[in-house]
Amino acid sequence: MEKEDIKELKARTRKVVALLKRHYPDSKCSLNFKTAHQLLVATILSAQCTDERVNIVTRDLFKKYRNIKAFADADISMLEDDIRSTGFYKNKAKAIIKASKIIAAEFGGKIPQTLDRIVKLPGVGRKTGSVVLGTAFGKAEGIAVDTHVSRISQRLGLTPEKDPVKIEIDLMEIIPKKDWIIYSHLLIDHGRAVCKARKPGCSGCFLAKLCPSFDSF
Numbered sequence: 128m129e130k131e132d133i134k135e136l137k138a139r140t141r142k143v144v145a146l147l148k149r150h151y152p153d154s155k156c157s158l159n160f161k162t163a164h165q166l167l168v169a170t171i172l173s174a175q176c177t178d179e180r181v182n183i184v185t186r187d188l189f190k191k192y193r194n195i196k197a198f199a200d201a202d203i204s205m206l207e208d209d210i211r212s213t214g215f216y217k218n219k220a221k222a223i224i225k226a227s228k229i230i231a232a233e234f235g236g237k238i239p240q241t242l243d244r245i246v247k248l249p250g251v252g253r254k255t256g257s258v259v260l261g262t263a264f265g266k267a268e269g270i271a272v273d274t275h276v277s278r279i280s281q282r283l284g285l286t287p288e289k290d291p292v293k294i295e296i297d298l299m300e301i302i303p304k305k306d307w308i309i310y311s312h313l314l315i316d317h318g319r320a321v322c323k324a325r326k327p328g329c330s331g332c333f334l335a336k337l338c339p340s341f342d343s344f
């Protein structure tokens with residue numbers, strides 16, 4: 128594929144997103160939650176852990192800690208034990224308790240609804256903030272860039288960057304804002320089903336004609 132200008136890149140990206148939507152019509156966040164705070168907790172737990180494992184852990188966790196106050200008042204050693212299997216449990220427990228205390232004390236028990244404010248909570252970076260704002264509130268303030276989104280956006284030639292923040296800036300430039308939330312979910316689905324980290328299934332990939340990395344593995 129020859130080097131394309133921004134107009135061509137945007138047009139190709141639109142086709143990519145349209146095809147992804149067609150193939151994954153039910154694409155959505157795979158973490159289980161009932162409230163925005165539960166999604167925040169689940170997203171903190173999902174760092175370096177599969178959504179499947181997080182869902183197993185939160186099934187009991189959300190029964191034991193029923194609201195923000197319960198997490199804010201949690202005994203740290205007990206919470207560490209409760210979330211141990213998600214990995215990095217010490218940092219995660221500390222972040223969940225601290226963030227819950229701040230939400231209860233400074234935000235009247237409501238999750239802040241702007242990226243600037245939500246990323247000030249402990250354990251919440253741009254990715255976690257974008258997931259919570261997008262999925263719980265339908266607010267597109269950024270694009271959540273995880274390992275699938277990074278890898279496939281690079282393979283598709285939508286960004287040459289490796290740093291998630293720089294990848295996000297590139298993507299925000301070429302993807303219409305209305306698709307910022309769904310884009311991450313679509314790429315996660317495609318990464319799990321076809322464009323896997325080690326063995327991408329290029330031969331059966333519906334994006335093959337639009338992908339500069341087709342069959343280059």
Ligand code: SF4
Nearest residue numbers: 322327329332335338
């Ligand atoms: S053609 Fe290959 S590299 Fe490109 S998106 Fe499909 S599976 Fe991934």
